[in-house]
Amino acid sequence: MKDGPDIAHIAALIGDPARANMLTALMGGMALTATELAAEAGVTKQTASSHLSKLEAGGLLAIRKQGRHRYYQLADTDVAHLLESLMGVAVRAGHMRHRPGPKDPALRHARVCYDHLAGDMGIRLYESLLAKGHIAEQAGEPRLTDGGKTFISGLGLPLETLAAHRRPLCKACLDWSERRTHLAGSLGAALLDHIYANGWAKRRDSSREVIFTASGKQAFEACFG
């Protein structure tokens, strides 16, 4: 037997189509129940249950019991990053499985990556923050500058609460469609919430797609343009 991390085990977990569908669905960021995930994967509940327990045992999923429901979500952001990397390699290798339609460009334009904004709009947000000096990069990770702190507070976001979390405030995340960096971390999540809260955009149901309204796009440009 060889040494080192057992990559085959967890790759095999992701390697089953049904499980991959579930994980992709969970990239949407919301916790889903076993039944919803079964529908998402296109299998019966029994099969889904088996898959979900394997994913949980493998450390890829976290489970939250609530009443008689069990809400599943990705175990941590590392798993989300791994899935995003996989997508990057898959598109690069030419392994798409789509009937080309209007959905794909929309996803490339704006989508959620677990809990923050990705796609073209996500990149724009990141680069705007960088260009205005609100964030700076250090040792591979973005960091909020003093100017950025006042900017974020000026948006009405509770900076202390965000920073108090165990999760890092800023994190770089690589986009599979654009192959560039966008902003993850609790700040990335808070900014997406801000976009929702102001009515600039909303999620399309059971999809990763984020749809901006015309006025929302203007407001976004005004704020991060």
Added chain:
Amino acid sequence: MKDGPDIAHIAALIGDPARANMLTALMGGMALTATELAAEAGVTKQTASSHLSKLEAGGLLAIRKQGRHRYYQLADTDVAHLLESLMGVAVRAGHMRHRPGPKDPALRHARVCYDHLAGDMGIRLYESLLAKGHIAEQAGEPRLTDGGKTFISGLGLPLETLAAHRRPLCKACLDWSERRTHLAGSLGAALLDHIYANGWAKRRDSSREVIFTASGKQAFEACFG
């Protein structure tokens, strides 16, 4: 059928133990023949041949024919990054498959990550370059500064040749053992070559382990301390 990149396909490719062993072996950076990879994976040549053709069809491997040998290597650095991410999630989820021994700490200390230095020593190298202002980070990726250019040229490395390559000069790579950034890209590869060429360290045969000599360590500290 769902849209989006087909992550299940390539995850399944990595998910077979024999193939995972081959890929891990190729993380050592050197191109290996089919027979060598068969030994590495612990299967016969026939089986290995079947696996290798699948990996190549999946876009994970590149093949180079030379005489009657076929040299296999990872298709690109994205694949190497993906494997490194997988290792990160695997160790985090507690899926190691080791008989704990002297090998593991050695790997954490210094090893090759495809073609550049990783582990504790890799981190030190990166942070030294950053602290001295030889590289700076921008949009998530490190970039060589003007001061860094003179520094690199001062080491005797052919900067123009490195920059001429299609491959990026500097690239951030995440370490699975340290969970921090080290330097990849053609400069990262050149610096590892530099370490070999000066006799500061050498590879342990058929392992990712990099062994520094006592004097090599001193020279490394003097140069990047």
Added chain:
DNA sequence: TTCATAGTTCGATCTTAGTCGAAACAAGAG
């Protein structure tokens, strides 16, 4: 030429694991 080595293809075997029907279990709702 003959021989040796590297690698692939074919065919057969066999194990693994994904799948679902049926039933059991768990937790509200009425």
Added chain:
DNA sequence: CTCTTGTTTCGACTAAGATCGAACTATGAA
């Protein structure tokens, strides 16, 4: 309590694919 809904467990079926022996091709060496 009963009824309903969400989820898991059990058991059996099935299909996919990993494996290897043997034969075949290809390239280089003598």
